[in-house]
Amino acid sequence: MTAKSFVFANQKGGVAKTTTTVNLAAYLTAAGRRTLVVDMDPQGNATTSLGVDPRSLSLSIYDVLIDQAPIQKAITLTERVGLDLVPATTDLAGAEVEMARMMARERLLERALHPLLDDYDYILVDEPPSLGLLTINGLTASANGVIIPVQCEYLALEGLSLLLRTIQQVRDVLNERLAIAGVVLTMYDSRTNLAQQVVQEVRQYFPGVVFKTIIPRNVRLSEAPSHGQTILSYAPASAGALAYEALAQEFMQRAEQASPNLIRA
Ligand code: ADP
Ligand code: MG
Numbered sequence: 001m002t003a004k005s006f007v008f009a010n011q012k013g014g015v016a017k018t019t020t021t022v023n024l025a026a027y028l029t030a031a032g033r034r035t036l037v038v039d040m041d042p043q044g045n046a047t048t049s050l051g052v053d054p055r056s057l058s059l060s061i062y063d064v065l066i067d068q069a070p071i072q073k074a075i076t077l078t079e080r081v082g083l084d085l086v087p088a089t090t091d092l093a094g095a096e097v098e099m100a101r102m103m104a105r106e107r108l109l110e111r112a113l114h115p116l117l118d119d120y121d122y123i124l125v126d127e128p129p130s131l132g133l134l135t136i137n138g139l140t141a142s143a144n145g146v147i148i149p150v151q152c153e154y155l156a157l158e159g160l161s162l163l164l165r166t167i168q169q170v171r172d173v174l175n176e177r178l179a180i181a182g183v184v185l186t187m188y189d190s191r192t193n194l195a196q197q198v199v200q201e202v203r204q205y206f207p208g209v210v211f212k213t214i215i216p217r218n219v220r221l222s223e224a225p226s227h228g229q230t231i232l233s234y235a236p237a238s239a240g241a242l243a244y245e246a247l248a249q250e251f252m253q254r255a256e257q258a259s260p261n262l263i264r265a
Pocket of ligand 2: 017018019040045046127138
């Protein structure tokens with residue numbers, strides 16, 4: 001079976017791309033799915049959130065993309081979660097400039113992942129908060145689509161048209177399979193009318209693709225990364241954990257049904 005690959009993208013920072021990538025990955029792993037997380041953000045938040053110390057690494061995604069290091073050598077097994085990670089370090093901040101001079105610069109990640117496709121059920125790529133070459137590489141490498149986390153706050157939809165245009169361009173030129181595989185509503189605060197309004201707006205804007213599971217604002221989710229843990233090990237009974245567990249179920253159902261209901265942007 002070949003891996004299903006998804007990228008978590010939104011050029012807005014702080015919308016829970018990383019939180020969603022690592023916690024979803026933890027529950028996919030717990031459900032017995034062979035899962036690889038690829039950290040494409042120079043901030044390396046997915047790497048540290050999964051308990052991996054960037055200083056302990058000999059190879060990272062930078063070496064894979066820029067120096068064609070074999071990706072297998074960059075894979076780290078995360079101790080607590082038991083999933084595989086291609087980590088990122090701050091080196092990656094300089095990668096876009098170097099990539100700009102390279103041949104087939106949009107396809108570096110796609111090519112790097114190719115030898116791994118039979119080794120995993122899911123490959124989840126955590127994107128940086130920008131629409132540059134790193135993000136384009138993620139979008140080009142994704143066979144099964146983009147997941148867009150959207151924070152339930154004022155102006156939640158602002159800037160999304162830019163992301164949608166980028167997705168459209170990548171689909172036209174680089175990856176015709178690219179679809180919007182899902183939208184995840186995050187940091188929902190049930191006490192505010194605004195949050196409920198945003199949920200409605202986002203569901204109207206993306207008919208049929210928004211996951212039913214809504215991720216609540218939950219302090220445990222924000223504490224877990226500083227302990228190098230996912231919510232599954234840090235606070236498995238918290239509201240945040242239950243939400244990501246439900247999201248993982250919904251995600252697997254969508255991804256594993258015979259004819260995936262992928263909606264185009
Ligand atoms: P991004 O990767 O999109 O920049 P993060 O996943 O890093 O966003 O989340 C931004 C911040 O919000 C982090 O400090 C994270 O711990 C926190 N956070 C994410 N989701 C939640 C949530 N549901 N409740 C509370 N805090 C959250
Ligand atoms: Mg992030």
